[in-house]
Every structure is written in structure tokens, then in C-alpha cells.
Amino acid sequence: MRPEPPTVIWRFFDGRRGHENQVRALTEAICRRASAITVDLPLQPRQFGFRGFLPNRWKSIPPQTPAPDLLIAAGHRTHASLLTCQRLYGGRTVVLMKPGLPLNLFDACIIPLHDRVRTRHPALFRTQGALTQTRPAADINPNLKLILLGGPSRHFRWDTNLVVRTLQHLLSEEPGPWTILTSRRTPAEFTANWQRQSRAAPLLPPESTAAHQLWQQLHTSAGLLVTCDSMSMISEALASPSETSLLRLPAARKSRITTAVDRLIADSPAVSEEIPLHRLPRRVVAPVPEADRCADFLLERLLGVQLSNMVRSNGSRQQLLHPQTAAADTLSRTRI
Numbered sequence: 215m216r217p218e219p220p221t222v223i224w225r226f227f228d229g230r231r232g233h234e235n236q237v238r239a240l241t242e243a244i245c246r247r248a249s250a251i252t253v254d255l256p257l258q259p260r261q262f263g264f265r266g267f268l269p270n271r272w273k274s275i276p277p278q279t280p281a282p283d284l285l286i287a288a289g290h291r292t293h294a295s296l297l298t299c300q301r302l303y304g305g306r307t308v309v310l311m312k313p314g315l316p317l318n319l320f321d322a323c324i325i326p327l328h329d330r331v332r333t334r335h336p337a338l339f340r341t342q343g344a345l346t347q348t349r350p351a352a353d354i355n356p357n358l359k360l361i362l363l364g365g366p367s368r369h370f371r372w373d374t375n376l377v378v379r380t381l382q383h384l385l386s387e388e389p390g391p392w393t394i395l396t397s398r399r400t401p402a403e404f405t406a407n408w409q410r411q412s413r414a415a416p417l418l419p420p421e422s423t424a425a426h427q428l429w430q431q432l433h434t435s436a437g438l439l440v441t442c443d444s445m446s447m448i449s450e451a452l453a454s455p456s457e458t459s460l461l462r463l464p465a466a467r468k469s470r471i472t473t474a475v476d477r478l479i480a481d482s483p484a485v486s487e488e489i490p491l492h493r494l495p496r497r498v499v500a501p502v503p504e505a506d507r508c509a510d511f512l513l514e515r516l517l518g519v520q521l522s523n524m525v526r527s528n529g530s531r532q533q534l535l536h537p538q539t540a541a542a543d544t545l546s547r548t549r550i
Contacts, residue, residue, distance in 0.1 A: 218249070220248075220249040220250050220251045221244065221248055221249065221250045221251070221283045221284065221513075221517065221519075222250070222251045222253065222280045222281060222282050222283045222284075222305075223241055223244065223250055223251070223252045223253065223282065223283065223284045223285075223286060224252075224253045224255055224282040224284070224285045224286070224299065224303075224305065225237050225238075225241060225252055225253065225254050225255065225286055225287075226255050226257060226285065226286065226287035226292045226295055226296055226299075227254065227255065227256045227257060228257050228262070228287075228288075228289040228291045228292050229256070229257070229398075230289055230398065231397070231420060231429065232344070232444055232446030232447060233287075233288035233289040233292075233310070233311075233446070234288070235345075235346070235347060235446065235450070236288045236310050236311075236344055236345040236346075236446060237286050237287065237288050237310065238347055239345040239346055239347040239505040240286060240308075240310065240324070240345055240505050240508055240509065240512075241286065242347060242505070243503075243505035243506045243508065243509035244284075244509040244512065244513065246506070246509070247509055247510070247513060247519075248513055248519055251280060253279060253280065253282070255275075255295075255299075257291070257292060257295055261295050262291040262295075263290075263291050263294060264294050265294070266291075266292070266293075266294030266295030266296075266297075266298055267294045267297070267298055268298075269298060269302060271295070271298070272295075272298060272299060272302060275303075281303050281304055281305065282299070282300075282303055282304065282305035283305050283306065283517060284305060284306055284308055284512065284516070284517070285299055285300055285305050285306070285307050285308065286308045286309075286310070287307075287308075287309055287310070288309070288310035288311055289311070290313070290314045292309075293309060293313055293314065293315050296309065296320075297315075297319060297320075306321040306322065306512075306516045306517070307319075307320045307321045307322070308320070308321065308322045308323075308324065308512060308516075309322070309323050309324070310324050310325075310345065311324075311325060311326070311329065311344075312325050312329040312331055317331075317333065317335045317337050317338060318335065318337065320337055321337060321516055322337050322339060322511070322512060322515075322516060323335070323337050323338050323339070324339045324341060324345070324508050325338060325339070325340060325341070326340070326341050326342065326343050326344060326445070327340055327341070327342060327343075329470055330470045339508060339511050341504045341507070341508065342504055343445065343448075343449040343452070343504065344445050344446040344448075344449035344450075345449075345504055345505045345508065346449050346450055346453040346504075346505070347505070353434065354434060354435070354436050354455070354456070355431070355434045355435065355436060356436045357391055357436075358391075358393075358428070358431060358434060358435040358436060359388075359390060359391060359392045359393070359435055359436055359437035359438070360392070360393055360394075360395060360428060360432060360435045360437070360438050360439070361381065361384075361392060361393070361394040361395065361415065361438075361439045361440075362395050362397075362432075362438070362439070362440045362441070362444075362447050362450075362451075363377070363394060363395065363396050363397060363400050363404075363441050364397050364399055364400065364440075364441045364443040364444040364447060365397060365398075365399025365400045365401055365441075365443065366399060366401065366443070366466075367399065367443045367444075367466070368466065368467075368469070369443065369465065369466055369467065369469050369471040369472050370441075370442060370443040370463040370464065370465060370466055370471075370472070371463060371464045371465070371466045372401060372404075372443075372463065373463065373464060374401065374403050374404045374407050375407075376463075376464075376490070377404060377441070377461065377463075378404070378407055378408060378411060379489075380461055380489050380490060380491055381394070381408075381415070381439075381461075382411075382414070383485075383486075383489050383491070384439060384459065384491065385414045385415060387485075388437060390414065390415060391415075392414070392415040392437070393415060393416055393418060393428060394408070394415050394416065394417045394418065395418050395420070395425050395428060395429060396417055396418065396419055396420060396425075397420050397444075398420055399443075405417060432450060432454060432456075433453070433454045433455065433456070435454070435456045436456065436457065437456060437457050437458075437459075438451055438454060438456040438457065438458040438459070439458070439459045439460075439461060439491075440458070440459075440460060440461070441460075441461045441463060442460055442461060442462050442463055442475045442479075443463055445471060445474070448460070448475075448478070451494065452494065457493075458493075458494040459485070459491050459492065459493055459494065460475075460478065460479065460482060460491070460492045460493075460494055461490060461491055462475070462479060462490040462491070462492060463490075478492075478494070479492050481495060482494050482495060
């Protein structure tokens with residue numbers, strides 16, 4: 215009997231690390247269950263938002279690129295591109311997080327419970343939080359302590375003086391070596407202020423190779439601090455065995471995100487009354503493998519793949535292709 219052809223997955227990346235990590239987490243879970251080819255599509259600014267609906271934005275995809283079975287994306291800027299590529303090339307669309315467009319435009323919407331989507335739409339699949347990549351157990355590195363900074367958002371205000379004061383308190387109470395990984399939302403004001411006032415921990419911008427490497431080592435760090443403005447960063451922290459602290463920022467408005475953070479803080483003791491720093495409880499049991507549940511749902515419901523217990527446990531080989539090298543069948547990875 216001839217083997218089933220591999221599932222072709224197109225991954226849409228918008229340049230935001232949190233979004234891309236969730237797409238990678240889901241893809242890896244699928245590839246543990248079925249043979250798959252992954253084509254990476256890093257979006258350009260001319261493809262963001264509603265500009266992605268323009269078919270001429272997709273002329274650069276080589277004709278020899280394998281047609282998709284699944285198209286997966288996260289982030290509002292990717293949705294139009296996702297739907298346009300489905301119309302042009304086929305496949306089933308999968309969007310992570312609550313979309314800004316109607317749910318019935320997509321074949322599957324994987325949305326965390328904190329987004330509070332109140333519908334029984336058949337395309338909806340709820341998760342406990344943002345998807346995180348499965349990493350093998352590793353020894354804690356005592357020389358690795360990380361601070362993950364976000365920035366202002368619709369849900370939280372950014373206070374540079376508050377963040378600087380809190381980080382200085384942390385570094386004085388828990389000596390390093392600490393490294394600060396900033397994001398695209400981290401204000402330049404903070405960067406200038408920190409570099410002027412403190413050299414206790416170096417700053418690494420998100421586009422640096424060192425920052426990407428350290429992010430991949432997050433689960434081996436001896437200490438971890440995250441700001442509360444990013445649910446994907448919080449989910450990564452909760453999946454980590456590290457000693458983790460959450461830096462609480464002022465809420466911009468009451469929302470589903472601030473409510474979820476409030477519930478988390480309610481179970482986490484504050485370091486002191488003056489500092490908005492909360493120690494997250496250590497993970498007692500392994501987290502629910504949300505990416506694995508999503509992978510089962512997509513393969514069985516969307517593609518009709520019958521998954522045996524052996525396939526579920528053993529996984530399979532993943533091929534990673536970039537559109538520019540798909541014809542040559544070479545292995546490649548797209549940088550974040």
C-alpha cells in the first residue's frame with residue numbers, strides 16, 4: 215500500500231515573536247503526529263492588514279511551491295493574507311487567537327478562553343492559554359536569568375519609571391547575571407533611561423541573534439521575569455520550570471486580558487507592598503499539552519486523518535521548506 219502524501223502546511227509570520235512561537239508550537243505538534251512539509255511565508259509590510267487581500271501581493275510565490283493543506287497564522291495583520299492565499303492556492307485556514315474578521319471566514323479558530331468568545335461556532339476550538347512549544351527537560355542553568363519586556367498595549371499602560379524602579383529592586387535582591395530581552399513594543403524612552411541609569415543587566419533587541427538564542431533557552435533559566443502585557447509571554451512563563459515573577463503594569467481599561475491577569479495575580483504573592491512584582495507559583499504538574507490537542511483536532515476534523523495511539527505517541531519527521539527553495543526540497547528555517 216502506498217504511503218499517504220505528507221501534509222503541506224503554510225505558516226504565515228508577521229515578525230512578532232509571540233505570534234510566531236504559537237504558530238511554530240502548533241506546527242511542531244502536527245509534525246509529531248503526521249508526516250508534514252512546512253512552507254514558511256514571512257510577510258512583508260505591503261502584505262499586512264487589508265493589503266493582503268490584493269492578489270498581486272502574492273505573485274512572488276514560486277509556482278513549484280507545494281499547494282497547502284493547512285494555512286496557519288496568528289496576529290490580526292495576517293488574516294487577509296491567509297484568506298487570499300486560500301482563495302488562490304486552496305487548503306484549510308487556521309487562525310490562532312480571536313480574529314478581527316468573522317469566525318465563519320476561517321476553517322478553524324483556535325482561541326484561548328481568556329478571549330471570552332461566547333459562541334458555539336463549529337470552527338471554534340478553545341484552549342487554556344496561548345500555545346507554547348514543547349521542549350525536552352533540561353538542567354537549569356544558574357548563569358541564565360531572563361527578563362522579558364513587552365510595552366504599551368490596548369490593555370495596559372507603560373510606565374518607564376515604574377519598570378526601571380522594579381527591575382532595579384529585582385536585581386538588587388536577586389543578583390545576576392540577568393539579561394533583558396526587549397520587544398518591538400518596548401518604548402525607546404525605557405531603553406535610553408535604562409542604559410543611562412543602570413548597567414546591571416544588558417539589553418538585547420528582539421531582532422538580535424543573541425536574543426533569539428536566549429529565548430530558545432528560556433526553559434533552562436534559573437530566573438525569569440515577564441511584564442503582564444503579553445499573554446503569550448505569560449504562557450511561556452507558566453510552561454517554564456524557572457522561578458518566575460510577573461511585573462504588574464497599570465491597566466488601561468478593564469478587559470478580558472486584564473481580568474485574566476488579575477486572576478493570576480490573586481494566586482501569586484507580591485514581593486513587597488511598594489513593588490508591583492508577583493511571584494508566580496511553581497508548576498506542580500505538567501501543563502496540558504494544548505498544542506497537541508489542537509493538532510489532533512485539525513488533523514482529524516479538517517483533514518480526516520485517522521490518528522492511532524502509536525502515531526500520537528511516536529510522532530514523525532518534519533520537513534521545513536521555504537518558498538524560494540521548495541523545488542529543491544532543501545531544509546531551511548526562517549529567522550524571527
